[in-house]
């Protein structure tokens with residue numbers, strides 16, 4: 001079977017996407033090759049997903065030839081990997097990078113004339129509830145964009161943005177699952193502090209976050225309106241919200257997104 005999808009870097013995000021792409025039948029396992037330095041990780045990917053693996057990035061480039069090359073390494077190793085890959089002189093039909101911060105200009109310098117798409121997915125992609133933003137490079141045509149959309153739609157929602165917004169996207173939806181996980185953990189701790197057994201507190205916290213997100217999404221009401229609906233005059237919620245405001249909860253989230261966006265920009269420079 002022909003290799004149609006080559007992944008460089010078989011870590012957390014590569015696995016999140018790979019698992020869904022195979023589950024959804026977008027690619028057959030035998031159509032995928034992943035390069036990964038750690039032998040134990042390579043063994044895991046073979047055993048779990050039945051894909052081809054290699055320790056050599058250049059082998060992926062050669063196997064993929066004129067198909068899709070997907071970059072999922074850390075931004076810090078991009079230059080080294082790009083030098084390795086461009087030494088093969090193989091030009092895939094499309095390069096998709098999910099690297100935080102790394103701009104299209106660097107991708108296009110590494111793969112001249114190759115259509116390149118910069119994407120920022122997030123970890124809920126693992127369960128098909130991901131959010132991905134994509135920004136097309138200068139050689140990208142409609143069918144490349146559709147190919148990337150098809151791929152990321154298999155793991156959640158997709159939005160196209162100009163590249164100038166990709167660092168902000170990274171600070172919000174790319175890093176966002178980390179913030180939300182802390183919210184769930186802290187709500188659970190609050191429940192425990194208020195006397196709940198941890199298992200019950202954890203269930204309540206998780207379902208409250210999930211249910212609130214679902215309600216906001218389905219009803220399309222503004223978050224402020226939902227907040228107003230929950231807060232009875234002189235009641236419990238407003239007492240809790242007053243504490244959130246006292247400790248700068250909103251401001252902390254705003255600053256978190258801004259700091260992550262700035263970090264994204266730095267990583268790519």
Ligand SMILES: NC(=O)C1=CN([C@@H]2O[C@H](COP(=O)(O)OP(=O)(O)OC[C@H]3O[C@@H](n4cnc5c(N)ncnc54)[C@H](OP(=O)(O)O)[C@@H]3O)[C@@H](O)[C@H]2O)C=CC1
Nearest residue numbers: 009010011012013038072073074075098099100121122123
């Ligand atoms: N995690 C997330 O939520 C998201 C991450 N991203 C982006 O995805 C990319 C990957 O992140 P993530 O999956 O979290 O990171 P991981 O560290 O889990 O994955 C990177 C993988 O690349 C491997 N690797 C290291 N050096 C090389 C090399 N020279 N050639 C090939 N593979 C190599 C690593 O192996 P080893 O462990 O041995 O070093 C690791 O398995 C990053 O650029 C990140 O910005 C984007 C959106 C969300």
Ligand SMILES: O=C(O)[C@@H]1CCC=N1
Nearest residue numbers: 100170173174175176
């Ligand atoms: O923390 C990071 O750098 C990566 C990018 C977005 C989410 N995780």
